[in-house]
Amino acid sequence: MNICENCGADNPDASTYCKTCGSPLNSAGQRKASDSEDVKKCSYCAKPLVGEDAYYFRCRYCEQDFCYDHRLPENHLCKSSPLRRNIPSSTSSPYYSTGGGYYSTSGRSSPKQSGGFQINFSKQGRNLAILIGAGLVLGYVFSYIGFDGVPITNYLIQYNAAVYQGWYLPLLTSIIIVAPGSLGLLDVFFNAISIVWLDRLLSTTYSSRQYYLVFVLTGVAGNILSLLNGPDIVSFGASGGIFGLVAGAVTADYAINHRINGSLLAWFLFIFIYSSFAGSVDLFAHLGGAIAGLIAGYIIGRSRRSATRYS
16 A cells, blocks of 8 residues: 555555545656646646546636636636636536536637626526426416316316325426416516526536436426325425425535535525425425435436546
8 A cells, every 4th residue: 555645545556646635656666746747737736636636627717727626716816807707608518517616628718708797597597497487377378278167277286185196297297387376476486586596506517408307307306205295285386396406416516526515505505494494385395306406416426527537
């Protein structure tokens, strides 16, 4: 075993760099990593970008490479023009985000950015916000159309008693379709605003397909757990899927970096606790979506870390 002189961690005999702190290891017949011109270093602190920092971060503003601790523009005293500091809105961008930093798989410079004020909103976030708003419109339209005097809306939002009897469609459709009225209007308003507010985080955590897939799967998981409320409960809304997306961002970041982003975790807990106990909300739906999101995010983060390591 090679003992790291910097942190004292044990490393396999064939290791060139410490897997804990990234420091170069001295071994017989091997050249020191610090002497190699091929080893990338943090542009701010000169730390070798190996070991846990092998998944380095490239700032899309100044286009320099940084370690985890200095990945944010304010942490490496980024000298780029403030007018360039906007987040990419296209899912085809060659950047991966893990809570603020960016890493380019291609080494190409970022696309040209226009100056001035603009809202950074991804295509998938915009589509999801529009779909949530459309759910209220459809809820009103379907309330005037029915069968045997029962509005179609009642077949699409979740009546737990009906689900118990085998009508499973609302487990999916009630994520979008909401009941007409003030409660449905407030639900759509706050869920759409949440998507707009959180899109910067979500669009840089998930690919376009993952964004939609995690939303749907965690929303359904939330509706399934909501059945624990009993047969007399009627529920609808996208909050389970939104909590799934946010929870997934927490565990995706952890899976990639092997460390907990305290700020991201604090935001998730604050939003979950505040929204779950602030009014007439379905706590079980929130909890089910969050649990499913934690699992999905960890799987996505692990796959992304493996793809980056072996590419």
